[in-house]
Amino acid sequence: MIGPSGPEPKQSTTPVCEILGSCATAPTAAGAASSYLVRSGSGHVLVDAGPGSLLAYLQAGHRLDELRGIVVTHLHADHCLDLMAWAYRWTFPRALASIPLFVPGEEVGRLGLFDSLFGIPTLPGMERPIFQAWEIQPLELDGKTWIELDGLRFRAYAAHHSVPSAALRFETDRGQVVAFSSDTGYCQGVVDAARDADVFVCEATYLDADEESLVGHGHLTARLAGGLATEARARQLVITHLSDPAIGAQAVTDAAETFRGPIHLAVPGMVL
Numbered sequence: 001m002i003g004p005s006g007p008e009p010k011q012s013t014t015p016v017c018e019i020l021g022s023c024a025t026a027p028t029a030a031g032a033a034s035s036y037l038v039r040s041g042s043g044h045v046l047v048d049a050g051p052g053s054l055l056a057y058l059q060a061g062h063r064l065d066e067l068r069g070i071v072v073t074h075l076h077a078d079h080c081l082d083l084m085a086w087a088y089r090w091t092f093p094r095a096l097a098s099i100p101l102f103v104p105g106e107e108v109g110r111l112g113l114f115d116s117l118f119g120i121p122t123l124p125g126m127e128r129p130i131f132q133a134w135e136i137q138p139l140e141l142d143g144k145t146w147i148e149l150d151g152l153r154f155r156a157y158a159a160h161h162s163v164p165s166a167a168l169r170f171e172t173d174r175g176q177v178v179a180f181s182s183d184t185g186y187c188q189g190v191v192d193a194a195r196d197a198d199v200f201v202c203e204a205t206y207l208d209a210d211e212e213s214l215v216g217h218g219h220l221t222a223r224l225a226g227g228l229a230t231e232a233r234a235r236q237l238v239i240t241h242l243s244d245p246a247i248g249a250q251a252v253t254d255a256a257e258t259f260r261g262p263i264h265l266a267v268p269g270m271v272l
């Protein structure tokens with residue numbers, strides 16, 4: 001953590017966020033791909049189910065019946081590939097109580113392709129594992145529609161990425177705010193999602209990249225992540241989704257050029 005001259009973080013006695021996995025693209029020796037928990041009233045909400053996330057969740061000592069909902073920011077594999085692992089575990093050997101699974105509304109049809117590939121017709125509870133395990137809820141990326149979920153409320157904003165991508169703003173009933181950029185280029189939707197957030201978890205895929213990667217496909221450098229955090233007046237920045245774990249220290253240094261508050265590098269097990 002750096003940033004001694006930045007604004008004081010609001011001290012919260014209750015952690016709101018836990019990092020399960022922070023890798024872009026796929027797991028590395030450093031841990032799982034994108035996956036996070038937000039503390040809810042009686043359990044927690046999973047944000048993204050990148051490969052390795054189910055193992056990370058269980059090895060962190062969490063139980064499946066503590067999960068109150070799942071939100072997938074977008075349907076790229078490093079954010080959703082473990083959904084089928086979670087759904088198999090959810091439906092076999094016996095079905096757990098259903099919880100909501102939120103995905104960007106335009107992507108509900110594509111979500112069904114998982115079940116087409118991996119459903120098991122000879123096991124009645126697993127013919128369409130994802131749609132049988134959970135209540136599928138389409139997310140409006142309008143920055144307006146609040147969703148109430150176990151002592152939390154959250155809403156989704158349109159991030160800028162090559163597929164529909166949801167930046168997320170969660171507010172607890174204790175007034176804490178945790179925001180997630182999803183995968184994105186620099187855009188107003190993410191600024192709005194992270195406005196005055198206590199914890200802003202923001203992708204920082206690159207140290208440097210060309211226009212096509214940042215604006216065309218839609219990603220951020222660490223400097224751009226810091227700029228977003230400053231524009232949003234976030235209190236703490238957590239940079240995540242680095243393209244290579246080896247660039248972590250430099251990414252923190254770069255982000256500090258554009259954000260003067262505390263900066264953390266997301267690592268599995270980190271609690272904020």
Ligand SMILES: [Zn+2]
Pocket residue numbers: 024025034076078079183241
């Ligand atoms: Zn990604």
